[in-house]
Amino acid sequence: AALDGFQIDVQLNIMSFLSPQDLCRLGSTSCYWRTAVQDPLLWRYFLLRDLPSWTSVDCKSLPDEEIFNKAFSEVSDNALYDYMAIYKRSCPQGRRSLKSSRPRYGAVTSFLQSLVTQAEPRFAMFGPGLEELDNSLVQKMMTCPEILLVAGLPHRQIHGIGSGVSFQFNNNQKFNIVTLYSTTSVERRRAREEQAVAVNKMFYQESSTVGNQQAMHYSVIAQVRKVCEVVDGFIYVANAEAHREHDRQEELARILAMIDPALGPSNRPLLVLSCVSHVGVKRIPCVYVAHQLQLNLLHQPWMMQDTVAATLDGLLNGIEWLLEEANCKSAQ
Secondary structure, eight states, X not given: OHHHHHHHHHHHHHHTTSOHHHHHHHXXXXXXXXXXXXOHHHHHHHHHHHGGGOOEEETTTOOOTHHHHSOTTOOTTTTTOOHHHHHHHHSHHHHHHXXXXXXXXXXXXXXXXXXXXXXXXXXXXXXXXXXXXXXXXHHHHHTOTTTSEEEEOOOOOSTTSOOOEEEEETTTEEEEEEEOOSSOHHHHHHHHHTTOOXXXXXXXXXXXXXXXXXXXXXXXXXXXXXHXXXXXXEEEEEEOBTTSOOOHHHHHHHHHHHTOXXXXXXXXXXEEEEEESSTTSOBOOXXXXXXXXXXXXXXXXEEEEEEETTXXXXXXHHHHHHHHHHHHHHHO
């Protein structure tokens, strides 16, 4: 028995040098290897090793937070977690293959919808990543036609907020982004120079009673409320730079205020851009940011995408998901 245990340990150690994709292929060769490659401890190792490098996660693929909190030596939860299935569902490669394996009638539906004249979808963009980073995400979006083409600056107004900017995705789909800043440009610039937090004038606090305790939550001001009532989805730009302090509870409270079902359909998609200034900045992995923001509490579809403000890396992946979700909702 001791020899068998030693052989198993050696076998697991050897398999840990293979990639998850190689293990899946190995498991398809025989019943023996199919059983061997499903070892929970091995896939838990892969999951904890690889997820910090994943650049996106969504509401269908976010791993349970308990996976991070339990000690690696704990194997008593094997019955609760199929780590191989969690890995395959959560990793970006697995999500892409799942998407490509879906029926193709969705593409036909999208083509038929494109034949019908529709108003371009409109999204409200907000969040600290718009204001705290050394590079401006919005300015880069406005000045990189090779990545994202500016299609126009509409003159209509949304109750004094502004009409936003129209962009064109892949030389085809047009969409509009209304950018909502927390305060004036002068106050934002001063806050960046002083490394301080600008007072956010988009929200106001309201007190409520939960049980026997007083709880605080946010509501949006009247002008922002009008925007939330007409948009087709939301883009939240999170600051993912590791060297900064983040109040994620405060951020979640403001996200909840913006997506309040009282302001519009509860199924409108939320794209979260986990943003850093430039490539050299150390970032918090997007899976960790998703848990910090408690996005698992949200009821509408959401996706988090790593983004770099200086280069717009990752932005188009997020926009593509957002447009797909918005088109699906409009077709329902």
